[in-house]
Amino acid sequence: MIRKLLRRVSAGLLSGVMIASAAVSPVSAAVVDKENPNNYDNFAEALQLALCFYDANKCGDEVADDGYYTWRGNCHVKDGMIPLVPMQSLGGGKANEDSGKGDGGASAAEGLYVGTNMSQEFIDANKKYLDPDGDGCVDLTGGWHDAGDHVKFGLPGSYSASTVGWGYYEFRESYVETGLQKHVEDELRWINDYFLKATFLDDDGNVVAYCYQVGEGNNDHNYWCAPELQVDDTYVATSSCAVKRPAYFATTETPASDQTAGAAASLAVNYLNFKDTDPEYAQKCLDYALALYDFSVKTHHEVGDDTQTVDSLGYDGGFYTSSYDYDELAWAAVWLYYCTENYDYIDDIISVDESVTGEMGAHPYTGYMKRIIKDTGNCWQNIWVHCWDTVWGGVFAKLAPVTNISRDWYIFRWNLEFWSGLSEADAANADFDVPVTKHKYFGMDDQLWNTKITASEIKDLPETDGAWIAKSPAGFAVVSDYGSARYNTAAGLCAMVYAKETNDLTFAEWAKD
Structure with missing residues (x-):
């Protein structure tokens, strides 16, 4: 069933995001249901x-x-x-x-x-x-x-x-x-x-x-x-x-x-x-x-x-x-x-200098991650989304299954939770299905950088409160009033990759919606 749903939902998301917002008129070869034009x-x-x-x-x-x-x-x-x-x-x-x-x-x-x-x-x-x-x-x-x-x-x-x-x-x-x-x-x-x-x-x-x-x-x-x-x-x-x-x-x-x-x-x-x-x-x-x-x-x-x-x-x-x-x-x-x-290419991203230790025992990042996470005492949250100027969403989607480090799975999942979820109070009054009302708690920030976890273990983690992106009355995530569909589409693609890697469909139905 998971495999079938992945194929069905992913078909609408695979192109990722358009270069910029644009409308495309149906072409003669399109698979169009004339009786249901808004199918x-x-x-x-x-x-x-x-x-x-x-x-x-x-x-x-x-x-x-x-x-x-x-x-x-x-x-x-x-x-x-x-x-x-x-x-x-x-x-x-x-x-x-x-x-x-x-x-x-x-x-x-x-x-x-x-x-x-x-x-x-x-x-x-x-x-x-x-x-x-x-x-x-x-x-x-x-x-x-x-x-x-x-x-x-x-x-x-x-x-x-x-x-x-x-x-x-x-x-x-x-x-x-x-x-x-x-x-x-x-x-x-x-x-x-x-x-x-x-x-x-x-x-x-x-x-x-x-x-x-x-x-x-x-x-x-x-x-x-x-x-x-x-x-x-x-x-x-x-x-x-x-x-x-x-x-x-x-x-x-x-x-x-x-x-x-x-x-x-x-x-x-x-x-x-x-x-x-x-x-x-x-x-x-x-x-x-x-x-x-x-x-x-x-x-x-x-x-x-x-x-x-x-x-x-x-x-x-x-x-x-x-x-x-x-x-x-x-x-x-x-x-x-x-x-x-x-693996040198992975090290280019996540390497740290363990010869330097800060007051709280944190080591500075020396890989590309240093631009968004200062040291191992912190754990940045990707609250934006995979887009032309910020491809970190895609980076963590492909990084997490390689490293199986809590930090990478946490950032990958947290972004999807942020995009799809609502607080419990808002979810109770919503007219649409809300995938999550809590964030999975992966542990203390200063422990995530070298703690191992597999995708199958994420479901058993405890939960904690957190922030959510603003939603329209119908549940459409609104990060920008210009070209907003491209951001949701990109988030949907990341959601389907998450489902594929974890067999967890929490965000798959959200991506479909």
Whole structure:
């Protein structure tokens, strides 16, 4: 019964979360019950339309050939001929030298730039890798647009790619049973092939550069249209603006460790999804994932002695500003463990310095977890949710079954309790089923970091009071009034992974509802 319910409920959740909030109209091939157009139990249809969202956002010179949307055509073909020159202003002169380093720069304000954020010196030193055919351009066709925009933004793109891949990895059976295996694999190849294309390696397989953004948010927003109509030099009289698509690269000169780690995570998941059916392709994805992760570690830079602040984040023009890169690094590391079974990747996340002991006997964290948990005397609670800027939810979902440490199971479960539960008093007056009114008590914070527990033991833990996220009258968790469905969908995916790992359906029915 558990297996059957998991398959049924997970089918509606496997795509994780859209790049941003969007509505998708039914397509001719959709599994639609015409007599019951609002068939909320048709998870197969929900999954299919969720996948179609990514077809609607495909970018490149092969869009017309994919067949999922007959009205889509090729677009932004000029992305295949981006001039390999330092970014130039159409008004004359170079863009702000700091643009591309995460502080906004001149291009965010003006938007009318062509070329790349790389310096001429860097281009000259690495031209054999960046421009092997010597045409003076880089080919960056492909990828996904961002929702209703036409910019290819790095973090929401790599997050969505890794999350769709994660759902397929966990619940492959559901895609097979609903006839959507080919569709999801087409999506995963499309976006991960783009990540491969956007990654430039040297002769030793090390990353020279990775392109994480094509286009400029402010410039793109000056003219809303179908992507097929946004051709190079599209001119908008009302805004006196020509549409241009500069490219932003992560290099040692202009680091973007959050962006490269996000791409590494997606490629690592893609390796797992294709290793048995297309091993050569899968191995290429893993090779690039490893190279991108190593480059992320190399370029990650903390400001002075402050381990809470980094200055190696990518540029976004103010549209998808990253809080930090520790979560993307952890997201990539946990998936690389699943790919290689090398526990060093887990240590990269959870390591502590036991040679240093605080007043209460706590040891400081030295792994990526240090960004959210200071030392072993504390136990942070992930009250947000798996999303483009905060992938800790996914990290703990995959970390807990590996470590079987109370801390990791506690954080994984607590977040789901927070999202789905209510206090006893509120639950008594609710018009919907409330999964939990108490939190499982895993023990004292300073004991969780090295206490072992298995998933089967969680059900026998005592309970304690705690906080809950606000709910709508119908039980919809409200973390934000913008794009709120994506957060609930992501929480639902985490809930189904929890059910799969523990055989505990406490949160599965909530995810279905």
